[in-house]
Every structure is written in C-alpha cells, then in structure tokens.
Amino acid sequence: xxxxxxxxxLEQKITDLYLRHQKQRASMEWNFYGYMPWDxxxxxxxxxxxxxxxxxxxxxxxxxxxxMLTELNLPWYTTFLNNMFIDNLEPLQNFVHTWVSEEDxxxxxxxxxxxxxxxxxxxxxTKVKKEILTTGWDSILSEPLSSMxxxxxxxxxxxxxxxxxxxxxxxxxxxxxxxxLRIAKDESxxxxxxxxxxxxxxxLNPDLITYVWPVIKNFKMPGxxxxxxxDRMKIIQKAGYGPEEYVNQVLEVLIRRWKxxxxxxxxxxxxxxxxxxxxxxxxxxxxxxxxxxx
Ligand SMILES: [Fe+2]
Ligand SMILES: [Fe+2]
Numbered sequence: 001x002x003x004x005x006x007x008x009x010l011e012q013k014i015t016d017l018y019l020r021h022q023k024q025r026a027s028m029e030w031n032f033y034g035y036m037p038w039d040x041x042x043x044x045x046x047x048x049x050x051x052x053x054x055x056x057x058x059x060x061x062x063x064x065x066x067x068m069l070t071e072l073n074l075p076w077y078t079t080f081l082n083n084m085f086i087d088n089l090e091p092l093q094n095f096v097h098t099w100v101s102e103e104d105x106x107x108x109x110x111x112x113x114x115x116x117x118x119x120x121x122x123x124x125x126t127k128v129k130k131e132i133l134t135t136g137w138d139s140i141l142s143e144p145l146s147s148m149x150x151x152x153x154x155x156x157x158x159x160x161x162x163x164x165x166x167x168x169x170x171x172x173x174x175x176x177x178x179x180x181l182r183i184a185k186d187e188s189x190x191x192x193x194x195x196x197x198x199x200x201x202x203x204l205n206p207d208l209i210t211y212v213w214p215v216i217k218n219f220k221m222p223g224x225x226x227x228x229x230x231d232r233m234k235i236i237q238k239a240g241y242g243p244e245e246y247v248n249q250v251l252e253v254l255i256r257r258w259k260x261x262x263x264x265x266x267x268x269x270x271x272x273x274x275x276x277x278x279x280x281x282x283x284x285x286x287x288x289x290x291x292x293x294x
Pocket of ligand 1: 071103108158187
C-alpha cells in the first residue's frame with residue numbers, strides 16, 4: 001500500500017524519520033573512552049615507537065587506519081552536506097548536526113586505539129592526517145536526492161565494512177572487535193535515515209530513479225580521495241571487505257530495499273535508469289564471480 005502520495009506526505013515522513021532518529025540516538029549515547037584498552041598504553045618517552053611493536057596483522061592495521069583517515073575528513077563532508085541541504089527541509093539540516101556529533105567520535109576512537117596499542121607510528125599518523133585535511137574532499141553531486149542516494153550507499157558500505165572487519169579482528173583483539181561493532185551501530189542508524197528518505201521519494205515518484213542510476217554508476221567511497229586508496233583496498237580484502245562484499249552486501253541490498261525491479265517509472269528516462277541499474281548489478285556480479293574462480 002502506498003503511504004507517500006504527495007509532497008506533504010513526503011515532508012511528514014522526513015520529519016518523522018528525524019524525530020525517530022533523535023529518540024534512538026538518546027538511547028545509543030556512548031563515549032569512546034570506555035572502549036579503549038588503556039592498560040596496554042606505555043609512555044612514548046621511555047619506549048619510543050617501533051614497527052616491531054605492532055600487535056595486529058598488516059591487513060587489519062591498514063583497514064583500521066584507512067577507515068580512520070576516511071572518518072577524519074568529517075569537516076569537509078559536513079561542509080558539503082550543510083551546503084547541499086541549506087535550502088531544504090529543516091529536519092534534513094538538523095540531521096546533519098546530529099550526524100556530525102555522532103561521526104565525530106569515530107576517527108578519535110580509531111586513532112587512539114592505533115596509537116595506544118602501538119599499531120601506528122604516532123608522528124607519521126599526525127603527518128598524514130594534516131595532509132588529508134589540507135587536501136579536503138568535495139563531490140560532483142549537486143542535488144539533495146542524489147546526495148542521499150550516495151550517503152545511503154556510503155553509510156551501508158561503512159556498516160558492512162566495520163562489521164566484517166570486527167569479525168576478522170575477533171581472533172586478534174576482542175576489544176577492537178567490540179569497538180568496531182559499536183561504531184557500526186552509529187553507521188546503521190545513519191543508513192536507516194537516508195535510505196528511508198530515498199525510498200519515500202521513489203514511492204512518491206518512481207521516475208526519480210533517474211537520480212539513483214548516475215550515483216550507482218559512479219560510486220566510490222569517500223576514502224577514494226586517498227592517493228593509495230586502491231592499494232589499501234586490495235590489502236583490506238583479506239580482512240573481509242572488498243568488491244564482492246560491496247556488491248553482495250551493499251549494492252544488491254539497496255537495490256532490493258528500494259524495490260528497483262518492481263518500480264513502475266513512466267518516462268523513458270526512468271525506464272532506462274531502471275534497466276541500467278539492474279543490468280549493471282548483473283554485470284558486476286558476473287565479473288566478481290569470474291575473478292573469484294580464477
Ligand atoms: Fe563514521
Ligand atoms: Fe555514518
């Protein structure tokens with residue numbers, strides 16, 4: 001049964017989703033200090049850092065470091081989303097404010113963990129952080145709906161990333177696994193907010209699928225701005241997140257969630273976008289299966 005029949009229904013739905021998110025976050029309040037293995041810390045003055053002190057395998061260190069460096073660019077993501085929703089509904093603008101307060105802990109938690117457990121060189125990490133923030137981040141997206149299609153994919157990608165890496169980390173450090181699962185909970189609630197708004201738009205007007213296809217076609221995680229991102233992702237595959245997980249656990253899940261194959265767009269552009277999305281999914285699933293069987 002259709003619940004979104006007009007613009008008023010859509011606006012009411014977005015307001016309701018924001019209120020639900022506010023209520024949920026109040027019960028999800030957490031503080032990363034409670035998740036740090038402080039007892040493992042030692043002074044860097046008496047015992048300077050050396051790579052031989054690493055306690056985690058390389059693929060896990062790179063996974064944690066890459067997500068930390070990605071989360072770190074928060075000021076630039078905030079700038080983008082704030083500008084994007086500036087003339088839009090108030091709940092969307094408010095969501096960016098609550099979202100930024102939730103995302104803020106993630107990079108801090110991961111950085112503290114890496115330094116405390118001596119899985120990163122503190123001086124080197126500080127240097128890289130400065131480089132990343134100086135480079136910044138921007139997007140070619142210019143429409144609020146396209147941006148929410150992007151953030152739906154990105155937030156779900158992040159949920160799956162943290163959950164899969166948490167599973168892999170369990171054998172090396174259960175504390176790390178617990179921390180990653182806690183971060184994944186925040187990302188899940190961001191994903192829920194964005195994907196339900198996109199769903200409501202598609203319910204109101206299936207031809208808005210024309211906004212979905214270009215985002216899917218060009219999707220790259222925000223960490224893609226790191227110069228060695230592709231090399232990093234190749235290594236991270238071993239820890240549980242790669243192209244196969246993206247397709248099966250992110251892209252396909254969203255295509256099903258938005259009932260893309262069942263939508264009835266009226267315009268030829270809408271029909272074309274629907275066909276392209278479904279063909280694209282099949283094509284990359286075939287490519288991944290071929291690569292796996294090599
Ligand atoms: Fe995050
Ligand atoms: Fe998030």
